[in-house]
Amino acid sequence: MSIDLDGPSLQHAFGAVCTAPILLEVRDLNCPAPELSTAEESQHAGMSSEKRRSEYLIGRAALKAVLAALGRSEDTAGVVWPSTFCSLSHSHGHAVAVALADGHGIGIDLQLQRTPPFMMAERILADETLEWWRALPEVEQASALQRFWTVNEAVYKACPAPQPAYFRHYRMADPTRFDSALSIDGTDYRFEVHTLALANGFISLALRA
Numbered sequence: 001m002s003i004d005l006d007g008p009s010l011q012h013a014f015g016a017v018c019t020a021p022i023l024l025e026v027r028d029l030n031c032p033a034p035e036l037s038t039a040e041e042s043q044h045a046g047m048s049s050e051k052r053r054s055e056y057l058i059g060r061a062a063l064k065a066v067l068a069a070l071g072r073s074e075d076t077a078g079v080v081w082p083s084t085f086c087s088l089s090h091s092h093g094h095a096v097a098v099a100l101a102d103g104h105g106i107g108i109d110l111q112l113q114r115t116p117p118f119m120m121a122e123r124i125l126a127d128e129t130l131e132w133w134r135a136l137p138e139v140e141q142a143s144a145l146q147r148f149w150t151v152n153e154a155v156y157k158a159c160p161a162p163q164p165a166y167f168r169h170y171r172m173a174d175p176t177r178f179d180s181a182l183s184i185d186g187t188d189y190r191f192e193v194h195t196l197a198l199a200n201g202f203i204s205l206a207l208r209a
Helices: 007-015 038-045 050-070 118-124 127-134 138-158
Strands: 023-028 086-091 094-099 106-112 170-172 179-184 190-198 201-208
Touching (some): 050 086, 050 094, 094 106, 106 138, 118 138, 127 138, 138 170, 138 190, 138 201
Parallel strands (some): 086 106
Antiparallel strands (some): 086 094, 170 179, 190 201
């Protein structure tokens, strides 16, 4: 069952399963453009297409809202990625920003109307997950692969730089569940990951333990 892609719905759903309180904001193309700093104006002007400029604006609007809620500067040009306390994702005219007041890493990934090609499965799934995915009915494989992609991207954003491993080393404790623990081979990094099904995609949140 899918939920609505809006701030209150996502905040409630993630809040019910996360072990730490998160801040979450959603913006779309119908939202007013935010006021930009000089540095943000420069970044916006340097975008190569109208699509990227539009996504930049809705992403910055969402990010500014969670930064303000944390009592931090709303100048998003000062955020260094990956950030330990906030994350941002956008897809097909929607942007979601999340923040954590006191944490070691947070990541969010939103994917709408986009599924990785099946040939990517061996490159992005750990062995146990790949085996489970291959056993699924073919009609369910595309959706499952899209879900795993959002999990991987959320964990990637929650990791400190430099990135410690490839996606195939991201090991979910239980790939059948939308809420699971995840570890990265060869590291001490541990995460809790939570995924929500949307009408035309998935959104995943990762919190580093």
